[in-house]
Amino acid sequence: MSDSYISMRNLSFYRGERAIFKDLSLDLPRGKITAIMGPSGTGKTTLLRLIGGQLAPDAGEVRVAGRNLQSLSRTEMLTLRRERMGMLFQAGALFTDLSVFDNVAFPLRTHTKLPESMIRDLVLMKLEAVGLRGARDLMPAQLSGGMARRVALARSVAMDPELIMYDEPFAGLDPVSMGMIVKLIRGLNQALGLTSLLVSHDVQESCSIADYVCVLSGGKVIGFGTPQELKDSDNAEVRQFLRGEPDGPIPFHFPASDYAQDLLAGAN
Amino acid sequence: MWLFKQLQAFGQQGVRAMEAMGRAAFLLLHSLTWGGPGSATWRDLVKQIYSVGVLSLLIIVVAGFFVGMVLGLQGFTILSNFGSVSALGTLVSLTILRELGPVVTALLFAGRAGSALTAEISLMKATEQLSAMEMMGVDPLKRVITPRLWAGIISLPILTALFSLVGIFGGAFVAVDLVGVDTGAYWGNMQAAVQFYEDVVKGLIKSVVFGVVVTWIAVYQGYDSVPTSEGIGKATTQTVVISSLAILGLDFVLTALMFGGI
Amino acid sequence: MRMRYIELAVGAFMVVGIVAVVAMAFRVSGLSSDSQGSTYVLKARFENLGGLTDRAKVSMAGVTIGRVNKIYLDPKRYEAVVEMSISKNMNTLSKDTSAAIMTAGLLGEKFIALSVGAEDEVLKDGDWISETQSAFMLEDMIGRFIFNNQGKKE
Numbered sequence: 001m002s003d004s005y006i007s008m009r010n011l012s013f014y015r016g017e018r019a020i021f022k023d024l025s026l027d028l029p030r031g032k033i034t035a036i037m038g039p040s041g042t043g044k045t046t047l048l049r050l051i052g053g054q055l056a057p058d059a060g061e062v063r064v065a066g067r068n069l070q071s072l073s074r075t076e077m078l079t080l081r082r083e084r085m086g087m088l089f090q091a092g093a094l095f096t097d098l099s100v101f102d103n104v105a106f107p108l109r110t111h112t113k114l115p116e117s118m119i120r121d122l123v124l125m126k127l128e129a130v131g132l133r134g135a136r137d138l139m140p141a142q143l144s145g146g147m148a149r150r151v152a153l154a155r156s157v158a159m160d161p162e163l164i165m166y167d168e169p170f171a172g173l174d175p176v177s178m179g180m181i182v183k184l185i186r187g188l189n190q191a192l193g194l195t196s197l198l199v200s201h202d203v204q205e206s207c208s209i210a211d212y213v214c215v216l217s218g219g220k221v222i223g224f225g226t227p228q229e230l231k232d233s234d235n236a237e238v239r240q241f242l243r244g245e246p247d248g249p250i251p252f253h254f255p256a257s258d259y260a261q262d263l264l265a266g267a268n
Numbered sequence: 269m270w271l272f273k274q275l276q277a278f279g280q281q282g283v284r285a286m287e288a289m290g291r292a293a294f295l296l297l298h299s300l301t302w303g304g305p306g307s308a309t310w311r312d313l314v315k316q317i318y319s320v321g322v323l324s325l326l327i328i329v330v331a332g333f334f335v336g337m338v339l340g341l342q343g344f345t346i347l348s349n350f351g352s353v354s355a356l357g358t359l360v361s362l363t364i365l366r367e368l369g370p371v372v373t374a375l376l377f378a379g380r381a382g383s384a385l386t387a388e389i390s391l392m393k394a395t396e397q398l399s400a401m402e403m404m405g406v407d408p409l410k411r412v413i414t415p416r417l418w419a420g421i422i423s424l425p426i427l428t429a430l431f432s433l434v435g436i437f438g439g440a441f442v443a444v445d446l447v448g449v450d451t452g453a454y455w456g457n458m459q460a461a462v463q464f465y466e467d468v469v470k471g472l473i474k475s476v477v478f479g480v481v482v483t484w485i486a487v488y489q490g491y492d493s494v495p496t497s498e499g500i501g502k503a504t505t506q507t508v509v510i511s512s513l514a515i516l517g518l519d520f521v522l523t524a525l526m527f528g529g530i
Numbered sequence: 531m532r533m534r535y536i537e538l539a540v541g542a543f544m545v546v547g548i549v550a551v552v553a554m555a556f557r558v559s560g561l562s563s564d565s566q567g568s569t570y571v572l573k574a575r576f577e578n579l580g581g582l583t584d585r586a587k588v589s590m591a592g593v594t595i596g597r598v599n600k601i602y603l604d605p606k607r608y609e610a611v612v613e614m615s616i617s618k619n620m621n622t623l624s625k626d627t628s629a630a631i632m633t634a635g636l637l638g639e640k641f642i643a644l645s646v647g648a649e650d651e652v653l654k655d656g657d658w659i660s661e662t663q664s665a666f667m668l669e670d671m672i673g674r675f676i677f678n679n680q681g682k683k684e
Binding site: 311314315317318321322325361365422423425426427429430432433436455458459460462463464468472 | 533536537539540543544546547548550551553554555557558585587
């Protein structure tokens, strides 16, 4: 495995009394697409926020590009985010008061002193890469879900980051849009040499593009490897998840009393 | 045992309210200043003044006119019992300048502009726009909250001045044109009784205070809301309720300080 | 284009607001009429103010020529002291001018009415008005009325 771009050691994170992560250790390789999967509520989005520094762990450390996030000052953290990270939010999170062009230009205008002409070129290039150069004057409200997500993708690569995190990029898309996003994620990863981190429920699509898959459950890593390795895994829960089986270690029935007795009790 | 639990719940609510106030105070202090990467510009301020102030004009002016007219009519009815109809101008103008102008304008503002602000910010939070800004190294407070906060502080006194003026003329319309009070008596006595620094300016000072408080509440409720569709609705309602109570409570305090000599 | 419209609207909004405040300053509070123009101070003592307040008007023959500036109690003589600002145009008030506290209308506010006297010398800035008449107290009049009636009955 190539050197890790992100590594977490003994990470613990609590929300109130509940431990979302307990003693989690994970290495995410540089330059590859890693998919993070797991049942709903295991804190996949929380993990992204911990990596992005929006949340601080209660114990343990998170290292990005070799630097411990805890040790960074506020300014250093902001710089790290600005220059190295891009994030694609679930619904795109485009700024509704700006046009498509202005949305993609936003990070460039905010963080660089580039002249407008250069910014224009960069924005058009990014939009072309996602196939939406012609839509540049539309407002976010006029875009379909798939288009909005592509614009958001263009925006997240505007500053040429090293790491991109995708929060449920396939959720709620029609097959065509999904195909486009898949193509873009893989294409960008190769073309720009990015490290991509993909959080998703969609096993099929994720496995089709991911180099590595990491399965989380109960606040721990229960499987890490290539998609094929995990499909043949010893761990029953991992297999259930990857094969989409409705019943297994993750039970179909919510804990309840005996069925016959429950029905009979109502008859009295 | 039950009583104990109630007290405990009550105490917990109190603690949560304290925490909320602390967060709100931090929000206010942090958002009053401009500057930082990606933060709001003059243009954003102008856009917000338009959306918060100019668009509230219609409701404020119409309300002001009606309030003034009602005061004129009621005032006339009551004062005629004492043969003091010549004091009508004084009655209408002092009531509006000192109390109804600032308070009613602020209440209407909270309902119209305050709830709109809360809904907008809350929606931005729910669609993760605020998180996206953070991830891009932009302070969402400086970009989103600051221009809206200042727009409210600037707009409310202007709206109050307009409400008061229109109200006084509304009263004049009823008094002079409808019930036949002598125009000289209406305006002349008013001018003798109303003092610029005492009445007009103090009323405007009230409106500045209300502007800060109402906009602050609206903006905080949006920012702190739960990012779901229920959360947006709840936050919006809270803005209107809390603002209204705050306005009325503060009005008493301000009146006591400025006019009552307590 | 839309931005220009918005900027115009906001500018107009702020201008209208300022105009409203100015309009209220002059039309509603009568800012220009009195309190401008130079004034001089006259003082007077009264036994009973009867509700005379700050900023009450001072008039002569019904015309307002000044305002009450300050009211306080003289701690030595236990009388009310009233300071008035009189318009400088009225600088020919004789030394024996009298000041009386009167009521405007039945429930009206109290004001000071000056009546000029006969002397040649005039009052200057800071002078005291010697002839004063306190406010009529309604209670005194009623009491006097009852007392007189009782006297008559006997």
